[in-house]
Amino acid sequence: MSTESNKIAGEGTGTPIIKIRNFDFAYGDSQALFNINMDINEKEVTAFIGPSGCGKSTFLRCFNRMNDLIDIARIKTGEIQISDVNIYDKEVDVIELRKHVGMVFQKSNPFPKSIYDNIAYGLRIQGVKKKVELDEVVERCLRSAALWDEVKDRLSESALGMSGGQQQRLCIARALAVQPKILLMDEPCSALDPIATAKVEELIHELKKDYTIVIVTHSMQQAARVSDRTAFFYLGKLIEYGQTDQIFMTPRDPQTEAYISGRFG
């Protein structure tokens, strides 16, 4: 698939929740993404793979406008629609957008607060004060993140005392508290051991019943295990996008084949 054309990758394969059209993105004079056209389907896991510097994390951060925080970042052309709204429209409230599009980072970043307060934080900012309501959300989110049984007896303890894997799942639980539609995950397991990684992968598999998940990963095995669809990026271009089993078993583009078989990158 050539990104030179305006063919929309993934179109017609499901119910798209994110639509990317003719998207060009640059840091100053350096163009990072070239004419991306793709649809990302609702309640699926979509993995972005590619060598370092290929633009996959940059692209991910465009979905909740995290790149707005970088002065020199700019969209040259194109748009990203989430639920049919152009998220770069002037009228879009970025705070509201980030409630709908949660993010989990490479390194877990719990607040230096209790486990309970980490989850309740977003809701309190939204003005929720009733303890019963907060309790209900904290339990629901910790259960969704497969963490409840491990921490239910120490909710008032500092989140910083948890293991790395638990902290990462707490960050996922925290992101769920404000009921997002989409969860962005930027290498969520790269700092975790294999068991903690497996738990996060199990969690991702469970969460896709209710959420759309877009994950950037350097681990091709992880992309193969957790995702329904995989997009391969190289030098800022979307080289190939398709069902994960097709991408890994019978890639159509020789560059995809070379990358996933370890011949470059």
Added chain:
Amino acid sequence: MKRYFHHELEDLRSKLILIGEKANNAAKLAIDGFLTNDLQKVEHALTLDDEIDKMEATIDQASVRYITLRSPVSSDVRFILVAIKASHDLERAGDEAHSIAKRARNILVRDGQVENAVSIEEMSDLTCKMLQDAITAFIEEDVELAQDVISRDKEVDRLNKKNFKALATGSEGDTTEASTRFETIFISKSIERIADHAKNLAEETIYLLHGS
């Protein structure tokens, strides 16, 4: 820790059991049809081959998918390897059953009945039991039964040689047409090949369970 994709191995196992049952059924129908002059059974056996071929292709596809997407190791990777090899053996057993059925049909259509089955009956009883037991050993992870299956192969080989000798030379007073004798030699050989595939399946089961 059981992962969400481990059920795919169970699905694969079910597919293997199914192809085993189909191949076993095809072999029984073809041989029974031949020995009891039952053209209907023979025709039925002929219809099973395509189904068995498709099942083998499905197992291959699922195995390659699992290797590619799930990064299996240790007993899981052995299981996948055995799935590919065992389904191939069972598909080949199905091919032999198809070949037996075709030759049996030729004989039955031409002669109306089988006159000279020499040691075919004894040999086919042994072979069908070997195949059934090889499948059971796989399902029940029974190494002893698998070893027993392997030990029975020599007797089938001996009976096949005996059949060949008797059919190739023809005994005194035997009025069987030469063409029928030749067809029966090939049937005997096919039964012997089914026993070989049963032996292979038993060896693969031992490899799966012992890792060597």
